[in-house]
Amino acid sequence: MATITPKNIAEAIYNATKDKSGRELEESLRGSVRVLWQKRMIGKSDDILKELQNIFERKEGVVRVKVTTAAKMEEGVRKKLEWELKEKHKARALLSEFFEERDVLGGMRVEVGDEVTDATYRNRLRQLEKFLMQEK
Amino acid sequence: MSNQIVENLRKEIEAFKAEVKTEKVGKVMEVFDGIAKVSGLSDIRSGEMVTFQNGERGVALNLEEDAVGVIILGDFSKIKEGDEVKATGRILEISVSNNILGRVVNAIGVPIDGKGAISAQGGSASGGKSSIEYYPIEKVAPGVITRESVGEPVATGIKAIDAIIPIGRGQRELLIGDRQTGKTAIAIDAILNQKGQNMICVYVSIGQKDSKLRKLQARLEAGNSMEYTVIVSAGASEAAALSYIAPYTGVSIAEFFMDQGKDVLIIYDDLSKHAVAYREISLLLRRPPGREAYPGDVFYLHSRLLERACRRNAKYGGGSITALPIIETQAGDISAYIPTNVISITDGQIFLETDLFYKGVRPAVNVGSSVSRVGSSAQIKAMKKVAGTLKLDLAQFRELEAFSQFGSDLDDATKRQLERGKRAVEVLKQTQYAPVKTEHQVVTLYALTKGYMDDVPVNKIKEFESGLIDYTERNAKTFYKEVIESKMWTDKGEEQLKKAIADFKSSFIK
Numbered sequence: 001m002a003t004i005t006p007k008n009i010a011e012a013i014y015n016a017t018k019d020k021s022g023r024e025l026e027e028s029l030r031g032s033v034r035v036l037w038q039k040r041m042i043g044k045s046d047d048i049l050k051e052l053q054n055i056f057e058r059k060e061g062v063v064r065v066k067v068t069t070a071a072k073m074e075e076g077v078r079k080k081l082e083w084e085l086k087e088k089h090k091a092r093a094l095l096s097e098f099f100e101e102r103d104v105l106g107g108m109r110v111e112v113g114d115e116v117t118d119a120t121y122r123n124r125l126r127q128l129e130k131f132l133m134q135e136k
Numbered sequence: 137m138s139n140q141i142v143e144n145l146r147k148e149i150e151a152f153k154a155e156v157k158t159e160k161v162g163k164v165m166e167v168f169d170g171i172a173k174v175s176g177l178s179d180i181r182s183g184e185m186v187t188f189q190n191g192e193r194g195v196a197l198n199l200e201e202d203a204v205g206v207i208i209l210g211d212f213s214k215i216k217e218g219d220e221v222k223a224t225g226r227i228l229e230i231s232v233s234n235n236i237l238g239r240v241v242n243a244i245g246v247p248i249d250g251k252g253a254i255s256a257q258g259g260s261a262s263g264g265k266s267s268i269e270y271y272p273i274e275k276v277a278p279g280v281i282t283r284e285s286v287g288e289p290v291a292t293g294i295k296a297i298d299a300i301i302p303i304g305r306g307q308r309e310l311l312i313g314d315r316q317t318g319k320t321a322i323a324i325d326a327i328l329n330q331k332g333q334n335m336i337c338v339y340v341s342i343g344q345k346d347s348k349l350r351k352l353q354a355r356l357e358a359g360n361s362m363e364y365t366v367i368v369s370a371g372a373s374e375a376a377a378l379s380y381i382a383p384y385t386g387v388s389i390a391e392f393f394m395d396q397g398k399d400v401l402i403i404y405d406d407l408s409k410h411a412v413a414y415r416e417i418s419l420l421l422r423r424p425p426g427r428e429a430y431p432g433d434v435f436y437l438h439s440r441l442l443e444r445a446c447r448r449n450a451k452y453g454g455g456s457i458t459a460l461p462i463i464e465t466q467a468g469d470i471s472a473y474i475p476t477n478v479i480s481i482t483d484g485q486i487f488l489e490t491d492l493f494y495k496g497v498r499p500a501v502n503v504g505s506s507v508s509r510v511g512s513s514a515q516i517k518a519m520k521k522v523a524g525t526l527k528l529d530l531a532q533f534r535e536l537e538a539f540s541q542f543g544s545d546l547d548d549a550t551k552r553q554l555e556r557g558k559r560a561v562e563v564l565k566q567t568q569y570a571p572v573k574t575e576h577q578v579v580t581l582y583a584l585t586k587g588y589m590d591d592v593p594v595n596k597i598k599e600f601e602s603g604l605i606d607y608t609e610r611n612a613k614t615f616y617k618e619v620i621e622s623k624m625w626t627d628k629g630e631e632q633l634k635k636a637i638a639d640f641k642s643s644f645i646k
Binding site for chain 2: 007111113114115116117118119124127128131132
C-alpha cells in the first residue's frame with residue numbers, strides 16, 4: 001500500500017473544510033485532528049500545515065514572490081514591481097517579501113515559486129567569468 | 137606586453153553580452169551516495185541535464201510529485217543541502233569530433249588521458265567532419281526503414297569465431313562466460329585485427345580496474361590500434377552514475393562516426409557491471425526492486441542500448457555499428473537474470489567455458505552453446521565453403537569423445553572422426569594478440585576439412601599450419617588474390633591451393 005504523505009492529508013483537510021464556516025468548520029477541523037491522532041501523524045503537523053497553505057494559495061490564486069536587492073528599494077518602485085508581477089502571473093493576490101543582500105552588488109533577483117529571474121550584477125559577473133574562461 | 141593583454145581583455149569584454157533570462161531553479165533537499173533529491177524544477181524532463189551551484193552536472197532520472205531524483209555525474213561530496221540546481225533544457229549530451237580517435241575519455245566524454253582537450257581543428261586522417269558536434273547520449277534507435285540486413289563480415293581474426301560463429305557488420309554478438317575465460321582478450325584481438333579493415337573501434341570500460349584499462353590501452357598502442365580506437369572509461373572507483381551512462385556515451389560516439397557512413401565496432405566491457413550500477417542507482421532512488429533486486433526496467437536498459445547497433449542502408453548514409461557486449465556469469469550459470477536478458481536481445485552469443493580454458497583450449501569457445509543468428513550471411517564465399525561443416529564436426533567430436541571413454545572397441549569411421557576432431561580443436565587454438573588473416577584461416581581450414589592434416593601428429597599441427605601458410609603464400613598466389621580481392625572461390629584457385637597443400641605436406645611429412 002502506498003504511504004500517506006503530508007500532502008495527501010492536507011488535500012483531504014482542504015476538501016473537508018472547503019466552503020464551511022462556524023460550527024460546521026469547527027467539527028471538520030476537530031475530525032481532522034482526530035484522524036491525525038489515530039494515524040499517529042500529529043508529529044507531521046508542521047509539514048501538513050505548510051502543504052495546506054500551499055494548496056490554499058494555489059486554489060485562491062495567491063502568488064508568493066521573493067525579491068532580493070543590494071540596497072533597500074524605494075516604496076514607489078516596490079509598488080510598481082508588485083503590480084507588474086501580479087499582472088504577469090495573473091495572480092488574485094501577491095505576497096511579496098523583500099530582502100537586502102550586499103553580495104548581489106546591484107540589480108535584483110526575483111523568485112516566483114521555482115522560477116528565478118536573476119538580473120543582479122553578481123550574476124552578470126559570473127556570466128562574464130564563464131564567457132572569458134570558455135575556449136574560443 | 138601588459139597593454140596588449142589589457143587591450144585583448146577589453147575587446148573580449150566589449151563582445152560580451154549579458155542576458156537576463158528566467159530559469160527554473162530548484163533546491164537540493166538531500167544528497168546521498170551520488171544521488172540528490174531536488175525540490176522545484178517543475179517543468180523538467182526525464183533525462184534532462186541539470187547544473188549544480190558548484191558547476192557539477194547531473195541528470196534528472198526520477199520525476200516525483202514534489203521532488204526530482206538527480207544522479208550526480210561527478211564529486212557529490214561538494215554538493216550540500218540548499219544549493220541551487222538549474223535545469224538546462226537539454227538532454228544529457230557529449231561533445232564529439234573526429235579528433236576523439238586515439239583518446240581515452242570518461243563517461244561524459246571528457247578526455248582523461250592527459251593529452252588536453254579534444255580540439256575542433258584538423259579533422260582526422262580519414263577525412264570527414266572536423267568540427268565539434270554535440271550528441272545526446274539517449275537517442276531512439278534507427279527505424280526499420282533506415283536499416284539493411286547484415287551482409288558484410290567483421291573479421292575478428294579469431295579462427296573459432298570467423299569460421300564457426302561469424303559476426304556481420306551491424307550485428308550484436310554477446311561474449312559470455314565466467315571470470316578469467318578470455319572475454320576481454322577476444323575483444324582486444326578483434327580490435328587489433330581491424331587495422332586496415334576500414335573500421336572505427338569504441339571500447340567502453342564499465343567498472344573495470346584502472347590498471348586493467350591502462351594495460352589494455354598500452355596493448356592497443358603497441359599494435360598501432362589506438363589510431364582508430366576510442367576508449368570510454370567509467371572506472372571501479374567512480375560513482376555508479378558514471379558506470380550507468382558510459383555505454384550510452386560510447387554508442388553516441390559510435391553514432392557520430394556511423395553518421396559519416398563509417399563502420400564502427402563497439403565493445404561494452406561489461407554489461408553485468410552496468411546492470412549492477414543501475415540497480416544501485418535504482419535502489420537509492422527508491423524504485424521498487426524486482427528479481428535479484430534489479431528494477432523492472434533492467435531489460436529496457438540493455439535493449440534500448442543494443443538496439444542502437446544497426447546497419448543503415450545507403451539511402452540513409454550507410455555505416456554500421458557492430459556491438460560486442462560482454463556478460464560475466466557466475467559459475468557458468470547462463471540462466472541468471474541479466475545473461476538471459478542480454479542473450480534474448482542479441483543476435484547470438486559466444487560462450488566461453490572455464491573447463492575448456494584450463495584444458496588449454498584457448499580461446500575457450502564452447503562451439504555447441506555458441507551461435508550467430510545472422511552472421512553466416514555475412515561470411516565470405518571462400519570461408520563458407522571451407523567452414524560449412526566444421527561446427528557439426530566439432531559437435532559430433534565432443535559427443536564421440538565422451539562416448540569413447542566407455543569402451544575401446546571403436547569402428548574405423550568413429551576413430552577417423554575422433555582423430556579429425558582432435559586436429560580441429562588444435563587448429564582452432566590461438567594465442568592471445570595474434571589474430572589470423574581471413575585468407576590464412578581459409579587455407580588452414582581447407583587443409584583440415586579436406587583431410588590433409590589427418591596423418592599429421594596432433595602435436596605438430598601448429599608447426600604444420602604456420603609452414604603451410606608460408607608455403608601457400610609463395611606458391612598459390614592466384615588463390616590468395618581471388619580470396620583477398622574478389623572474395624571469390626573458383627575451381628582454378630582451388631586446384632592451385634590443393635596442389636600447394638599436397639606439395640607442402642609431402643615435404644613436411646618427410
